[in-house]
Amino acid sequence: MVGVNAFPILRTDRLILRQVTKEDASSLLNYLSNEDVMKHIGLEPFKSIDDALDEISWYQSIFEKKTGIRWGITLKDQGEVIGSCGFLNLVSKHYRSEVGIELSEEHWGKGIASEALEAVIKYGFEQMNLQRIEALIEPPNLPSQKLVERQGFIREGLLRSYEFTVGKFDDLYMYSLLKQDFNIKQ
Template identity: 75%
Template sequence: MNIFPVIETDRLILRQVTKDDSESILEYLSDKDVMKHYGLEPFRSTEDALDEISWYQSIFEKKTGIRWGITLKGQGRVIGSCGFLNIVPQHCRSEVGFELSKEYWGKGIGSEAFEEVIKYGFEQLNLQRIQALIEPPNISSQKLVERKGFIKEGLLRNYEFTCGKFDDLLMYALLKQDFEKMQC
């Protein structure tokens, strides 16, 4: 994983996020609705966006994760991101996360990106298990992962302390063999 992989779908290009994307990232990560279930306060400055981009780069360099910027074909602007974090090579597992600019909600873009990232995880990163940790009020993300075959395994009570409060998280997971069955 030295060269950042680009993923192409029918409508999207998933690519590395760079400092040049800081304004578009700030635009959607400063939206309180987008950030409602993100575990961070809405961004307030370009510096916040640059810190996020630095984090994307550091997890890629350390091989603990990979985060793609979601762009529409023919447009360079990043409208969301999707990728893996907390990759544990000895156990062949990782967590997956995603967010999308509100103006693109409900158009199947998140689903299209998410599906290709999951495929990349199983086929290129040789993952056996992909986990999604989702706040219980985040119904749209729950529906998305369930449509992609993820199974709800349980509730992690007070699992994270974010934005001044403890949050419960639902644990969803998809195993490689279940993913492969769905591909047939």
């Protein structure tokens, strides 16, 4: 990520996307302990504050190593983290990264995920100079498929037994969005 030293804050109409800190651990535990939220993420539901602190450490490490960046999603009028969105598996040499998002169940169906994802995608193309953003989504996860399709992502194919998570092999759909496709959408 060229030129990224201080953690960037993203603002939308309703949201502030900011760095997640240790003080946010109980908020993360609140939604990452929910089985429905975790169903398609490839992790067991969190059981303790230590699980949340480990997740926050991972967010910090990918930012420091420049292999990704993960924002906490907050509503403008509240400070509590209600989800996260960002890039992982950044390959600077090839100008590509994966994007991921999860949101507290109580905020599903309100357009928050779409608003956050759009801001993150825009940042990826405009500030990180990405050419390609990928989303890997389990076939049963229809809401996430619809979410990325609304942003203009194209389903490229099925990656069979692509990941081994929570004791099983998972197939994943590969979606991509190219910079020129996003610019057309704008």
